[in-house]
Amino acid sequence: MFGGGMPELPAENYPNKRNIPRMDFLVLFLFYLAFMLIGVVTICICSKTHCFKGLVRRGAQIISYIIPECLRRAMLRLLHYLFHTRNHTFVILHLILQGMVYTEYTWEIFGLCQELEFSLNYLLLPYLLLIVNLFFFALSCETNPGTITKANELLFLQVYEFDEGMFPKNVRCSTCELRKPARSKHCSVCNRCVHRFDHHCVWVNNCIGAWNIRYFLFYLLTLTASAATMAVVSTVFLVQLVMVSDLYLETYINDFGHLQVVDTVFVVQYLFLTFPRIVFLLGFVVVLSFLLGSYLCFCLYLAATNQTTNEWYRGARAWCQHCPHVAWPPSAEPQVYRNIHSRGLWSNLREIFLPAVAHYERKKK
Ligand SMILES: [Zn+2]
Numbered sequence: 001m002f003g004g005g006m007p008e009l010p011a012e013n014y015p016n017k018r019n020i021p022r023m024d025f026l027v028l029f030l031f032y033l034a035f036m037l038i039g040v041v042t043i044c045i046c047s048k049t050h051c052f053k054g055l056v057r058r059g060a061q062i063i064s065y066i067i068p069e070c071l072r073r074a075m076l077r078l079l080h081y082l083f084h085t086r087n088h089t090f091v092i093l094h095l096i097l098q099g100m101v102y103t104e105y106t107w108e109i110f111g112l113c114q115e116l117e118f119s120l121n122y123l124l125l126p127y128l129l130l131i132v133n134l135f136f137f138a139l140s141c142e143t144n145p146g147t148i149t150k151a152n153e154l155l156f157l158q159v160y161e162f163d164e165g166m167f168p169k170n171v172r173c174s175t176c177e178l179r180k181p182a183r184s185k186h187c188s189v190c191n192r193c194v195h196r197f198d199h200h201c202v203w204v205n206n207c208i209g210a211w212n213i214r215y216f217l218f219y220l221l222t223l224t225a226s227a228a229t230m231a232v233v234s235t236v237f238l239v240q241l242v243m244v245s246d247l248y249l250e251t252y253i254n255d256f257g258h259l260q261v262v263d264t265v266f267v268v269q270y271l272f273l274t275f276p277r278i279v280f281l282l283g284f285v286v287v288l289s290f291l292l293g294s295y296l297c298f299c300l301y302l303a304a305t306n307q308t309t310n311e312w313y314r315g316a317r318a319w320c321q322h323c324p325h326v327a328w329p330p331s332a333e334p335q336v337y338r339n340i341h342s343r344g345l346w347s348n349l350r351e352i353f354l355p356a357v358a359h360y361e362r363k364k365k
């Protein structure tokens, strides 16, 4: 069996007779993907809700009975270091993961695709996206997001109107003691107030604000595109391989000793056993494309409606506080949020890609 079109594959790679548990690998792999996807999505959606915070608190209480005090302190210190101080851990992790994916692509997929006579332009596209992505990654990491200082405080105060709800006039930051311009926020990780604060991103180890949100959007766009391109190349390669090898015309002996025609499940399992790294990479980039694509859509929605993540989150909270089905502590004061900054799609996008104060600052220098 399998005598047809793939002479370069070693014979021990071929699935043979009864020695392969038919569904095990595939089922486990699909479970792994589904769990990873559901877990990440659940954490993303629920991390900001009270219900989830209560669960985490209860979980932490239970853990505190099991884990000794010194270990718990060390864990808390580590979590504090990772998420509440500026550090390069996630930047390095990001580069390592990207490096691993591209090494696998170069080492295995690129050569095999060339053997199958894929167009070179098509194969070089992920590298082009990588270069553009790293460029915007560096810009997102290094650009000043719009730090408010004594010198530029007055200038920032004039940029946005105060809405007397979320951003009232004449409020000072309790840490920097600077007057708070509308739409700004103090970042506790970087210990500074940032103009048009969006969020603090651990992956770029920087705040995302008025002056680097455009780089961040391009970074996200190119990262999603490179993951999606790699997913497409790997899929096309595996499909092409099955077509070239005429795998569908083969037969095999199943667990019950019957001769059976090769079906899709068998082909997927065969590919998983023959090219485990490629199939694993495919699973990873598919999940990544899905997650990054969803997040990119959310960021584009915020950009198009002229909202920051900070405002969206606080707006959603304010909306929840008016909901009669949710019990809120009596101390929580309902905040009113009206989006008074949206001026139509093109003006909103122009504001992000050509921030007014950045130009003014440049001219001053
Ligand atoms: Zn501050």
Ligand SMILES: [Zn+2]
Binding pocket: 187, 188, 189, 190, 191, 199, 200, 201, 206, 207, 208
């Ligand atoms: Zn920050």
